[in-house]
Amino acid sequence: MNAVAAPQRLALIGNPNCGKTALFNLLTGSRQKVANYAGVTVERKEGRFEGASGQTYALLDLPGAYSLNAASLDEAITRDLCRGFLPGEPTPDALVCVVDATNLRLNLRFVLEVLRLGLPVILAINMADAARRRGIQIDTDVLQRELGIPVVETVAVKSNGAKALLEQIDRVVANPQPPRQVLADDADLHAETRRLLSLAVTMPTRTARVDDTLDRWLLHPVFGLVALAVVMFLIFQAVYAWATPLMDGIDAGTAWLGAWVGGALPEGPLNSLLTDGIIAGLGGVIVFLPQILILFAFILALEESGYLPRAAFLLDRMMSSAGLSGRSFIPLLSSFACAIPGIMATRSIQDPRDRLATILVAPLMTCSARLPVYALLIGAFIPQQQVWGIFNLQGLVLFGLYFAAIVSALIVSWVMKRWRRDKSEHALLLELPSYRIPHLRDLAIGLSERAMIFLKRVGGIILALTVLLWVLLSFPGAPADATLPAIDYSFAGRIGHAMTTVFAPLGFNWQICIALIPGLAAREVAVSSLATVYALSGAEDDAAAQALSPLIHDGWSLATALSLLVWYIYAPMCLSTLATIKRETNSWKRMAFSAGYLFALAYLASLVTYQVAVALGAG
Numbered sequence: 351m352n353a354v355a356a357p358q359r360l361a362l363i364g365n366p367n368c369g370k371t372a373l374f375n376l377l378t379g380s381r382q383k384v385a386n387y388a389g390v391t392v393e394r395k396e397g398r399f400e401g402a403s404g405q406t407y408a409l410l411d412l413p414g415a416y417s418l419n420a421a422s423l424d425e426a427i428t429r430d431l432c433r434g435f436l437p438g439e440p441t442p443d444a445l446v447c448v449v450d451a452t453n454l455r456l457n458l459r460f461v462l463e464v465l466r467l468g469l470p471v472i473l474a475i476n477m478a479d480a481a482r483r484r485g486i487q488i489d490t491d492v493l494q495r496e497l498g499i500p501v502v503e504t505v506a507v508k509s510n511g512a513k514a515l516l517e518q519i520d521r522v523v524a525n526p527q528p529p530r531q532v533l534a535d536d537a538d539l540h541a542e543t544r545r546l547l548s549l550a551v552t553m554p555t556r557t558a559r560v561d562d563t564l565d566r567w568l569l570h571p572v573f574g575l576v577a578l579a580v581v582m583f584l585i586f587q588a589v590y591a592w593a594t595p596l597m598d599g600i601d602a603g604t605a606w607l608g609a610w611v612g613g614a615l616p617e618g619p620l621n622s623l624l625t626d627g628i629i630a631g632l633g634g635v636i637v638f639l640p641q642i643l644i645l646f647a648f649i650l651a652l653e654e655s656g657y658l659p660r661a662a663f664l665l666d667r668m669m670s671s672a673g674l675s676g677r678s679f680i681p682l683l684s685s686f687a688c689a690i691p692g693i694m695a696t697r698s699i700q701d702p703r704d705r706l707a708t709i710l711v712a713p714l715m716t717c718s719a720r721l722p723v724y725a726l727l728i729g730a731f732i733p734q735q736q737v738w739g740i741f742n743l744q745g746l747v748l749f750g751l752y753f754a755a756i757v758s759a760l761i762v763s764w765v766m767k768r769w770r771r772d773k774s775e776h777a778l779l780l781e782l783p784s785y786r787i788p789h790l791r792d793l794a795i796g797l798s799e800r801a802m803i804f805l806k807r808v809g810g811i812i813l814a815l816t817v818l819l820w821v822l823l824s825f826p827g828a829p830a831d832a833t834l835p836a837i838d839y840s841f842a843g844r845i846g847h848a849m850t851t852v853f854a855p856l857g858f859n860w861q862i863c864i865a866l867i868p869g870l871a872a873r874e875v876a877v878s879s880l881a882t883v884y885a886l887s888g889a890e891d892d893a894a895a896q897a898l899s900p901l902i903h904d905g906w907s908l909a910t911a912l913s914l915l916v917w918y919i920y921a922p923m924c925l926s927t928l929a930t931i932k933r934e935t936n937s938w939k940r941m942a943f944s945a946g947y948l949f950a951l952a953y954l955a956s957l958v959t960y961q962v963a964v965a966l967g968a969g
Contacts (some may be wrong), residue, residue, distance in 0.1 A: 604633030673767030
């Protein structure tokens with residue numbers, strides 16, 4: 351029997367944010383697997399696809415790199431794999447070097463480095479449609495002639511955007527040729543890049559003029575920071591002002607569904623599970639989806655516009671004084687969505703000291719899982735009124751919570767800087783892309799992905815924990831001589847009452863203590879947990895059982911609400927984030943330190959908040 355030949359191995363290589371991974375997803379679809387490289391924590395993505403001829407290829411998505419003179423772990427992995435230095439990783443048969451058509455000045459220099467590897471190379475000019483929309487003209491024939499390698503255009507976000515690339519891959523694999531032009535001297539790379547740009551790329555003068563005008567204001571050391579603060583402030587105002595009608599509709603729909611299901615089923619455990627457990631619990635979380643999507647819409651728009659690297663540049667001096675760097679800005683901003691991708695994004699930070707500091711403070715950023723808790727408490731205790739006739743008071747409080755988290759992260763990193771031995775400063779080098787108007791389709795795709803991630807969490811871990819909590823709250827039943835509500839005798843009730851010994855100084859009642867436990871798996875579960883607890887606590891009115899906000903408003907003091915808000919600024923991260931810290935730092939000690947210092951901060955800050963609020967008469 352003849353052995354089946356192994357498929358040809360190809361690797362995608364390119365700068366970060368060039369669309370390389372989008373191209374990988376387009377080519378391989380669902381035929382991909384994710385693991386880690388042996389001995390390191392860098393993610394390894396490999397998949398298979400068929401070329402235009404029907405031949406099967408194995409495709410590896412290499413970590414993004416700005417240079418093969420490695421200054422970060424990601425760059426070292428990319429360099430060593432291409433040179434065959436990684437154990438168990440054969441050298442690729444050919445490379446597909448992906449570049450951003452809208453930022454060729456930075457990308458072409460890296461292409462010249464890749465040619466030195468001596469492997470067959472195809473140059474894929476990605477985002478070609480975006481470049482054309484902005485008036486950038488790229489002569490691919492000239493680039494192909496000057497570089498001596500095949501050059502094709504791709505659009506990774508379109509279903510047929512890699513057709514030309516697939517055809518070229520078949521040709522290169524059938525007749526592999528090493529690059530014929532290789533520069534040996536690093537000093538010549540910049541000059542050669544400028545020469546190629548002058549020959550093959552025509553930039554619209556209007557684009558350069560607009561960029562310069564905007565940068566004159568947005569990168570100004572004073573006006574630029576003011577503009578950034580205004581942008582962030584307006585985002586949090588919009589989160590409340592725009593989301594309210596949608597949230598009211600979802601809330602009304604949840605209450606109607608709970609009442610309908612409760613009336614259609616006979617009294618019993620199934621009725622309670624569906625109405626008090628699943629509908630009340632999940633409905634209490636889904637209602638905050640509009641606010642989360644509005645927040646993500648602004649973040650995606652800022653990213654698409656080219657503004658985020660400029661914000662990193664603006665904040666570099668302030669962040670450096672706190673022991674971070676401007677490169678920490680984007681991982682920390684990503685942590686506002688979720689700390690896990692934010693922590694993973696620190697791989698691009700070259701300095702190990704700055705990378706570790708960023709990892710340890712990333713959980714302080716207010717991730718989207720905290721937003722349901724904030725929205726619940728703010729909606730219940732902060733009046734919906736205007737300040738100075740134009741600002742929403744609830745939005746101001748939300749902005750204050752996010753601002754407190756950012757300031758706390760800077761203080762924590764500053765303290766860490768005082769303790770470490772290496773106090774040297776490291777310069778920030780950034781390539782600023784041209785400004786561009788965000789593409790509505792790209793924003794829609796990004797928002798739909800975020801919505802699906804959120805809903806999958808609701809239908810997965812949050813549903814499972816809600817059902818588990820219902821069981822713990824419902825069993826065992828109250829004894830015959832019970833004098834308290836049945837929930838007080840349940841497993842969860844007993845656990846909650848026991849925990850109040852520790853958390854009573856913070857103003858937390860036993861219902862809050864119960865919600866803190868499943869909140870370790872996912873913070874937004876705290877809201878569904880509270881909804882389930884109060885629904886099972888015997889609310890007289892079914893509609894009231896579905897409306898958590900008025901229940902906690904009547905049952906909690908303002909001091910308790912403020913204490914819980916402050917708790918969630920610092921609360922220990924979810925278990926998935928702890929696992930990510932362990933994986934990225936390869937240290938149980940650092941993971942334990944991260945969880946420990948966050949718990950200590952949360953407890954101390956909540957204790958002070960509650961005691962001061964009570965002293966001021968808010969108890």
